[in-house]
Amino acid sequence: MTSILSRYVIRAILGNTALVMLVLLALSGLYLFITQQDDIGVGAFTVANAFMYVGLYLPKYAFDLLPIAALIGALLALGSLARTLELIVVRAAGVSTMRIAMWTAGAGIILMIFTAIVGEVIAPPMEQYGRQMKTFAKFNDYSMAGNKSAWAKDGDMMISVRQQAAGNRYGGVYVFKFDGQRRLRSVGHANNASIDENNLWQLENYVESRIDDERVVTSKEPETRLQTRLSPEFLGLAVLDADSLTGRGLFSYIQHLRANGLDSRTYEVAFWARIARTVAVAIIVVLAVPFAFGPMRATGTGARTVVGIMIGVVFFLMAKMLESGGEVFNMPPIMIAWLPTVLLTLVTFFAISRVR
Template sequence: MRILDRYLAGAVIGGTLLTLAVLLPLLAFFLLADEMDHVGTHNYRFADAALFVTLSLPRYAYQVFPIATLIGALVGLGTLAGRSELVAMRAAGVSVGRIVLGAMLGGLLLAILAVAMGEALAPPAERHALTMRQAAKTGDTMQLTESGLWARDGDSFINIREVKPGAELRDISIYRVSGTELVSATHARAATYRDGMWMLEGIERSHVSAEGVRVERIDEAGWNSLLDPDLLKLIVAEPHALSVLGLYRYVRYMQQSEQDGDRYQVALWAKLVHPFLILAMIFVSTPILLGSARSSGLGVKIFFGIVIGIAFYLVSRSFAYFALLYGFDPALAALLPPLLFVAGALLLLRRAG
């Protein structure tokens, strides 16, 4: 049975990789076409757009992995069905459950690959892509480190320790230089974005000159900066640019500061469920193949797989929005769609078996 399991797993893995090899170039083409609208803005050139798309592909590959697995399983196992190999297996006494188990072993390896891509590769690549594009389009550079967000704004270097939702910053340091010499160092306790500019609060500013250092304290002052809230939100706290650990830490921070972190909880649970979703898609593909092995060709099965994949995407997104709008449990919103599809697949498998 081990040889049979490897054979079925290999068919699923090969079909999924083939599907990704078709889907990703198509995604890259559409992403690049969308980026062409921005080419020519400041220093943003075609090569920058191509690099941005390349760095964004791991995230998109991670997102489409479940649907690619569903189609890939239909392609791989459908090829076996087309050569009557699945029929021969069942005639030799191999149960439907054993065929499903062999296919799921391939899904397990694919799930591990997806987790590695979604945790180790996609988040840093996405952050670097966003930073690179912003630098090319505006001339400003930003960098996230353990000491917070570092950015350059003209002749100033900025360090922001906390970026909070609602256009609010905490613990801001602004270092203004002239050439290689420090001109002033400003520290602000907080900043809020109002009327198109930042308002700094609790300011302590040190002016550096040949005569010495002069310190002044100001309760509140305006600060004109190219760092607007939308940019900070994009770079710092977009859920798709965070790993599971990053989302968990951010959710904990939101809870400890008594803020609304539902959006990040939904994203966290979606990532936690993602590997099991890949296995669920393989499970769903099996009754499509076994239930219609004699009545339809591979093309029809793949069509049904695409329809099911689109339906699942719409249902899962709907549950995510319901969780945000109506306060549903994020874990339930993430788990219920795949459970419903697996339950439907079980019913179909009972009929096929």
Template sequence: MRIISRYLAREIYSATLLVFAALLMLFAFFDLIHELGDLGKGDYRLVKIFGYVLLSLPGHVYELFPIATLIGSLFALAQLTAHSELTVMRVSGLSVQRIALSLAKAGLLFMALTFVFGEFIAPLSGRAAQELRLKATSSVVAQEFRSGLWVKDAGSFVNVEEVLPDTSMKGVKIYEFDPDFSLRAISYAKRGEHVSENRWRLTDVAQTRFESGRTVVSKLPEAYWHSVLTPDILNVLLVVPEQMSAWNLYFYVQHLSENKQKTTRYEIALWSKLAYPFAVLVMIMLALPFAYYQGRSGGVSAKIFAGIMLGLGFHLLNRLFAHLGLLNDWSPMFSAIFPTLVFFCAAMTMMWWVERR
């Protein structure tokens, strides 16, 4: 049994690595084509474009783990079925459950790698890629803290409490300095909306100006603000919950709770981060009965196509339930875990059906 487990693991590892290489080359090519549209913008040259593409790869590795594992496992098992090796294993007395246990042991490595990439490598490399692109294409310098997003804008420092999905801003504080780095004015706006290029409309504005030994306070229902900030830059600066590590998500959820803010989106992302490594194991479990069932109904190309469809179905179901949970205030744990449970139940049901045959 140990020899068979090692043999199955070797076949699945080699097939999955092959699939990963193909998919990563494809995604890197798409990223390269997309970034070439900004070639020559500021200091964004070919070297930095290639750097951005390379730094984006770990994020793709994390996203592709379930799909690549499913396709690689289907490919490996289809090859074993085509050469009757899987049939010989079953005739020799190995049940579907024993073979599945061997596949599960092989999948533990993929689970660990998924966790490592999602928790440590992808968030850091993704942030580094965005910072590289931002610095090359714009003079804006920014950093995100617990107090919100801080941006250097010419002679001002801007603090934004929250960037909404439509790239409008809530709680905008603008600290203006003169050429001698003396504080000249502090402005606070409850909301900021992008009007045109480098122009924002601020509403409910309270401004404090420091003028030759006196302080002038004024309140305006509306004001216009010229800034190098644009919605595209905010999209780059804004770290979406799905790209944050589980550790950072946990503490950010605590921070939002303490400030009486809505946490649903971040809780769904947190539970998704915890469930995602197990999805890799579920994909391997799903590959075994599916490959066996399709043994006489199609070749390797059919298995690969089926794997792509199943992987896309899993990805779309994950996204769908994340959005439905956010819209309907479902339990974050249910919204994040339900798609994985559906595919796990499907895998168990198909294994039971194959065993009965």
């Protein structure tokens, strides 16, 4: 009997979560398609490319939205069972609240595994391909290569970018200039660089070595400018974004940064946050149990949906605030990443313990 009841509860939670996820993905896809309207017609980027780009980005949205969808789905499923008195009958049959919470956690574990698969196997390669497809359609007269850093060719120049600090700021920039016979004429290095809307580079602490016929002349400037056709959007393809990497990719890149004496805190936070957010999916589902027996037992679907969205948004914002503020205050990356999930776990168990 218990096995039948547990499967019934799990199916109800998974079914409602799938329905909520479809609605959220439809809204996210519509919003993303609207934001592409300004890019349609640029280069070879067409409406068909925009639809394809949206489809390739949906798995990333699914990974980000799964915690909220899981909570709303659990609230709807358990709320429906409570409103039809099915949960009351189960309790009257001698099933404890903790046992129902364990059944709910079973659905959460399934969703957690699904989240891990989406975040590790499906979303990153599809997102990367979508970015490449869009950028190469818009900027089809450039060439690029690279893995751990960006290598971009622009006419007679090769530019290497080792690290991206923000949307249009970079660190460890090398500029290689060649003549018409493809002979290296100069090598320049800047500690930091930024690009404006006209693709004009502002290079800081720029040191350049010019190769003459018989000697090498070195010059140093606190600041210099360099005009290219390379945009921040194009360079962003090769410079690794922490949110677009898999867990294995993050771990590998952290090792690469450490081996080269570079700051890896941002990627360490992203690595642990990815694990913590995945685990949080299983915990946040259980948070719906107190609502099923508490004050929201007789409320409608709309109220439960609003509560689920509010809790999910608060959890998401708290995680993002800690990721940003924790680095400022030099908190350990593992603490920054896991603190929201730990707080969610404590709140969940406290709420369940209060249910009678």
